[in-house]
Amino acid sequence: MSISLEVPDIRELAQEEGIKEDELKAVLETSLLQAYCKFPDAFPIARAEIDSKRGTLTIWGKEEEDGPEIDCTPEDFSRQSTKIVRSALRQLVRHTEDEKLFGSFLNRKGKLITGTVQQDKGDGENIHVAVGDTEALLPKREQTPGEKYSHGQRLRVYVVAVSRGLKGPEIIVSRCHPNLVLRLFEKEVPEMATGQVSIVKVAREAGSRTKIAIKSNVEGLSGKGTFIGPDGSRVRSVVSELGGEKIDIVDYSEDPASYIASALSPAKVDSVKILSREERKAVAFVPEGQLRLAIGKEGQNARLAARLTGWKIAIQPSSK
Numbered sequence: 001m002s003i004s005l006e007v008p009d010i011r012e013l014a015q016e017e018g019i020k021e022d023e024l025k026a027v028l029e030t031s032l033l034q035a036y037c038k039f040p041d042a043f044p045i046a047r048a049e050i051d052s053k054r055g056t057l058t059i060w061g062k063e064e065e066d067g068p069e070i071d072c073t074p075e076d077f078s079r080q081s082t083k084i085v086r087s088a089l090r091q092l093v094r095h096t097e098d099e100k101l102f103g104s105f106l107n108r109k110g111k112l113i114t115g116t117v118q119q120d121k122g123d124g125e126n127i128h129v130a131v132g133d134t135e136a137l138l139p140k141r142e143q144t145p146g147e148k149y150s151h152g153q154r155l156r157v158y159v160v161a162v163s164r165g166l167k168g169p170e171i172i173v174s175r176c177h178p179n180l181v182l183r184l185f186e187k188e189v190p191e192m193a194t195g196q197v198s199i200v201k202v203a204r205e206a207g208s209r210t211k212i213a214i215k216s217n218v219e220g221l222s223g224k225g226t227f228i229g230p231d232g233s234r235v236r237s238v239v240s241e242l243g244g245e246k247i248d249i250v251d252y253s254e255d256p257a258s259y260i261a262s263a264l265s266p267a268k269v270d271s272v273k274i275l276s277r278e279e280r281k282a283v284a285f286v287p288e289g290q291l292r293l294a295i296g297k298e299g300q301n302a303r304l305a306a307r308l309t310g311w312k313i314a315i316q317p318s319s320k
Contacts, residue, residue: 025050032057034151035084043072067165112183117153129173140203143176147243156241158183159216176206188234189227195245197226200252203308207245209303213252224249260284260313265304267294270318280311285318
């Protein structure tokens with residue numbers, strides 16, 4: 001005895017939601033079979049069969065594997081089955097939408113996106129950022145120290161992680177990641193897209209200072225000038241986006257001594273002595289008056305230079 005399922009046409013629904021009809025039928029049949037198996041007199045071996053054209057359900061059962069299969073659809077299963085189908089449909093549609101959303105954001109991992117700040121009174125530390133029809137999370141650890149985020153504020157963020165969560169896709173974004181600076185410069189420096197110039201490395205202490213090592217890939221083209229832009233417009237735009245964070249643009253060099261000297265800017269370096277290439281240790285000699293600038297406040301300039309170059313840098317005054 002087949003029973004009618006009071007639900008929309010399965011084929012049309014599958015097409016509307018972008019779900020394969022076979023997949024949709026399989027999910028519905030599994031849900032219905034699970035419900036049938038809870039009946040006290042349910043057959044030990046059973047299967048559910050949906051007729052998409054007629055919109056009906058039949059439960060087929062047998063006592064043993066080699067036994068005959070009979071129609072064992074319960075008479076009072078109609079109303080219950082319709083509720084089960086509708087519930088399964090909602091779950092499958094939601095899952096399909098989540099998967100589409102997950103796929104679209106997975107392609108944006110490592111990219112820059114723009115969203116709108118949404119304050120959540122129940123979540124005092126984290127910031128929620130609306131991006132289209134979904135919401136990304138800007139955790140406390142990914143926020144820039146000193147930055148204030150207000151409801152409705154438009155905010156550029158860097159996508160650091162995309163994962164499947166219990167309530168759908170979880171998108172984690174950052175304002176303190178070093179690559180945020182890289183992506184911001186990509187927006188301002190079209191020569192990066194053409195490969196004429198590139199950023200080799202970024203060292204950042206978010207909210208305070210960033211050093212970027214750049215190089216020109218075209219003879220005669222000034223890498224620094226390209227990133228600074230006419231009247232400093234390009235670097236100024238990035239600094240503004242980062243709330244006034246200082247940015248040192250450093251020339252990259254294959255020669256470690258030259259690279260280290262450049263990385264310690266804005267301090268002037270007289271010379272660099274390589275102590276050990278294997279241990280990547282070096283000493284930078286700077287004029288007495290430049291010593292404080294080379295080290296920086298609380299050692300920040302030296303620390304960022306070391307992080308940028310990958311070398312352990314000692315700083316000493318030049319010999320008179």
